[in-house]
Amino acid sequence: METFGITDRTKIYGAEVRPVPGIGFGMFATKNLEVGDIVMIEYPVIEIGHAGSIAELCDRYFSLPPAELRTVDALHCDPTKLEDAIANPQHQDNVYRWVHKKQRAGEFLPETDTHQVAWLLLRLWALFWTNCSATPNNKSGLYPAFSRANHSCRPNVTWPIEMMDGEAKLTMTATREIRAGQEIFVTYCSSMRTLPLKERRSKLMNWGFTCRCELCTSEEEKLAHGGRSLRPRR
Known part of the structure; x- marks a missing residue:
């Protein structure tokens, strides 16, 4: 069964992620939600420093279990951010340096298509910065299920991120009544x-x-x- 972003790092209550024609995906209530109901709790699958390097992101990415790798790969990547990443000579140098380091260590086969790997990693960089959220420990975290929720300037949930036992915990809570079948909206900027x-x-x-x-x-x-x-x- 396709979970569309739900991983072992996610606990979701009374909601689901499903495709939305013409948009991509969205999060919807599967039961009536009242003000104060917790909709979801999620921890990041990848977390790097605000000034994190491509090498740091790649290391975190390749340490993920296969199911989480597939979940990350399926997230939306902003085409403009991808174009910017590809056009940035420093990003390209950092990616090729990381790939060559892994080849020398025997982690990639010598015949690996370096250019294809480099493109995939530049896409990963753009994808991460398309979907990540700032965390209280001065890092940026990737929350796959949360990334599937669409924006509204009048959201019906809040989603504070707080440190809990050393991890950046995101808690999504209903701020208005949400009927079963209605879409759950977040806001990408708090002052909207x-x-x-x-x-x-x-x-x-x-x-x-x-x-x-x-x-x-x-x-x-x-x-x-x-x-x-x-x-x-x-």
Whole structure:
């Protein structure tokens, strides 16, 4: 059974990840959720320093069990971030240096297609920075199931990350009633609801999309009819 991002590092309650036509994936309630209900608890499958190197990321990646490798590989990778990674000479040098080091150590066969491996690792770098979240221990962590949840400028859950027994624990909690079958939305930036539409969409371009959530669509319609900028209600 395909779990779409659920690993042994994830505990999910009353929700599931499933495909969304035209978007990719989303997280949906499988039962009625009340305010304060815990939707999910997740720990990162990969965690590196904020200034972490490609070598550090590759080492963490190749230490994962096969099932988690497949889960990471299946996550969305922002094409712009991939183009930037491929065009960065320093990234390319670091990747080839890492691959050659592994070949000398006998971890990759000499006949391994170095260029293909290098491309895959540059994609891994772009994929990680597409999906990672900052953690309280000054690192960035990859939470696969959380990465499947879509953004809204009016989210219906919170997702604080706190240190617990030395690990960065993400807890997703309902902030509004969510009926069974409804989509669960997170926000990619905490200040979104207080910003005007244009500023919100500008910030979200960092994730490679134009936001068309309920709040943005409503404000867009008001602007089209009123001809002036409206701030969202608090």
